[in-house]
Amino acid sequence: MRKRFMMQRFVRTTRRGRGARGRIRRAASLAVALAAGAAVSLVPLPAQASGGPAATDGTLVRTTAGWVRGESTAEGRQFLGIPYAQQPVGALRWKEPRPAKAWDGVRRATAFGNRCVQSASWDPGYENPSHTEDCLDLNVYAPKGHRSDRDRPVMVWLHGGGLTAGAGEDVVPDTFARRTGAVVVTVNYRLGAMGFLAGAGLDDEASDGVSGNYGLLDQQAALRWVRANIGRFGGDPHRVTIAGESAGGRSVCTQLASPTARGLYRAGIVESGAYGDCAARERERAARDGAAFAKKAGCPDTGTALACLRGKSAKDILAAQAGFDWGPVVGGAFLPVQPEEAYEKGTAARVPVLNGANSDEGTLFAFAQFDGQGRPLTAEQYPGALTAAYGPELGGRVLKTYPLTEYASPTHAYAAAVGDRMFACTALRMNTALANRGPVYAYEFADRTSPPFASLRDLDTDFDFGATHVNEVQYLFKHFGLASPLDAEQRALARRMVQYWGSFIRTGVPRADGGPAAPDQRTRPGQVLSLRTASAGGTTISTTVHAEHRCGLWDTVPAQ
Known part of the structure; x- marks a missing residue:
């Protein structure tokens, strides 16, 4: 990207x-x-x-x-x-x-x-x-x-x-x-x-x-x-x-x-x-x-x-x-x-894979295209923006699938479509394909309260990025060598994520103390480890990620 x-x-x-x-x-x-x-x-x-x-x-x-x-x-x-x-x-x-x-x-x-x-x-x-x-x-x-x-x-x-x-x-x-x-x-x-x-x-x-x-x-x-x-x-x-x-x-x-x-x-x-x-x-x-x-x-x-x-x-x-x-x-x-x-x-390497995406991947890119340029997307402009991005036929289908009434702003509606097509649904498809050749464990980073990653923190904006592209990195490492302003719940989630990643690196199976086992797509297809803070329900197994990201639409069209 x-x-x-x-x-x-x-x-x-x-x-x-x-x-x-x-x-x-x-x-x-x-x-x-x-x-x-x-x-x-x-x-x-x-x-x-x-x-x-x-x-x-x-x-x-x-x-x-x-x-x-x-x-x-x-x-x-x-x-x-x-x-x-x-x-x-x-x-x-x-x-x-x-x-x-x-x-x-x-x-x-x-x-x-x-x-x-x-x-x-x-x-x-x-x-x-x-x-x-x-x-x-x-x-x-x-x-x-x-x-x-x-x-x-x-x-x-x-x-x-x-x-x-x-x-x-x-x-x-x-x-x-x-x-x-x-x-x-x-x-x-x-x-x-x-x-x-x-x-x-x-x-x-x-x-x-x-x-x-x-x-x-x-x-x-x-x-x-x-x-x-x-x-x-x-x-x-x-x-x-x-x-x-x-x-x-x-x-x-x-x-x-x-x-x-x-x-x-x-x-x-x-x-x-x-x-x-x-x-x-x-x-x-x-x-x-x-x-x-x-x-x-x-x-x-x-x-x-x-x-x-x-x-x-x-x-x-x-x-x-x-x-x-x-x-x-x-x-x-x-x-x-x-x-x-x-x-x-089945000709790819037969090794365990941990694969996932973030729940709000597209907000970074939609913000860069619209609000970040000082031109927030308006309700009147929204249909035309979808047509420009996807063409008349697919753009019309996207308009029906992502109605403005379900989102905080037209930019967020546009962002949902971008993130679902480019990241969420392709990750789920990859899980299905990878399961043909070995263990594959699915996750979604879904802390929508996560602070913007380092490159976004000084922006003069109140735009809600949610769990956008790159945001999970600061929960695992010092991104750009900088400490992240995580609150107590987010620090707890970060420790749990480090446990999952560390367990996978050591054993090939992601586990964490007190957390559910990450679902192997060979035996639990479509189930995803959802990584959230305690007040948002904690880390759980989700069976609705495919539907939440409208993958029924995106699985019918070529990936970008």
Whole structure:
């Protein structure tokens, strides 16, 4: 999803001045700190590294490429900015990732690495674009313990951002790691045109003849790094769960269908990631997009386009990528068939999956389109907005299915249709398809009193976002490294959610103290674990989610 860019414009005009200035100052300080820490810092290997005082706290670890020194925190140990592959610069731009080169001495792992190439956005700390291709790093968060302990479950988190934005640092899961006893890895991967350009002469270089999947191949390279190294941080390489939200969740549902990812994980978590039924771009369309992009970037000659594009600066590539749909490409060894087909035919990975969405996904996007632009949708405009979005025939059906009398405002009615079609119903369909190949546990985050996530908190608006897209992330992790203003009931729900997620990571089955067992769709199809605060009924099993989200309508039309 492109939520970062959809809202950037109105954020600039609706933030309170004082909050915006304070955030800019904080972002500037953060940028200086990151720039200072981004350079490779190597120090001579201490004599006591083999077991003396410098190694006893578990912050000195030897990876397959060399030693790294992290730091000890109140929550455990953390190792930031570790390269997992050679950086995709120069001749390696638009190449499949290669293992990281070895280094001498000890590499300091106490600052995040560079973010991959992306535009500025409205998220905290993203006020400036990144033009840095040296970005294939990951971060490891581990509970306190000796490096010889290698039995902790592992979660590898893939960030959201529409496959065009974001970074592994978007969540800080140190408290989650401590509470669950897991080792958590967060990953950077190539984005936008850098990660998903197809055609333009690249098919001749792709190992399976199909270009365009560099960002997801980066994710697989990170998983291979985890398999080879995570035991030295206390993790069990045979108990790896891949997880992500939004585009990160879409990445997980793609990796589930990828034969080349087989054996790199044993479970998957998909949060709001089933939009579009996880469909990849067809090869022909991706090639057309690649040719159009090359022309826009000033490289129209098909015979020389690739060399021309490799000669362009990252800034030029970023400027040309707007307006294209960047994502994985189907065909070839990486993704032979569409994920939905792999699920239905049972050829996808036969691993447990925790899959779900939020009850009010669409409010974020509808607000960005209307109220956030200073143009709230009116009752008179509502029918026309539906026709513009869905066409006359389907728009008329949507108008009857989402009457204004049932919603707080026309924008909220429009939001309900957007969220149901894009997220709620696609998640339920994915549950049904996944049940053909193994355990799948369904959830819905439904705390409609949840505070807006960090990017929305300074907006000068009383718009009711409810349990919107992204909002569940702050219940699991420190979103953008920030504490969330949860009340006592919400903190209790957050602890329960961490228990469910932690149980799934440890055992493959989501359980929580005092909470109902999450329903397995193989034996309890259509039942969903509804995550709510105590005053809203608490966490229960719902049998009405399909009807509540009008999926009887949306299951009859193609997903967006």
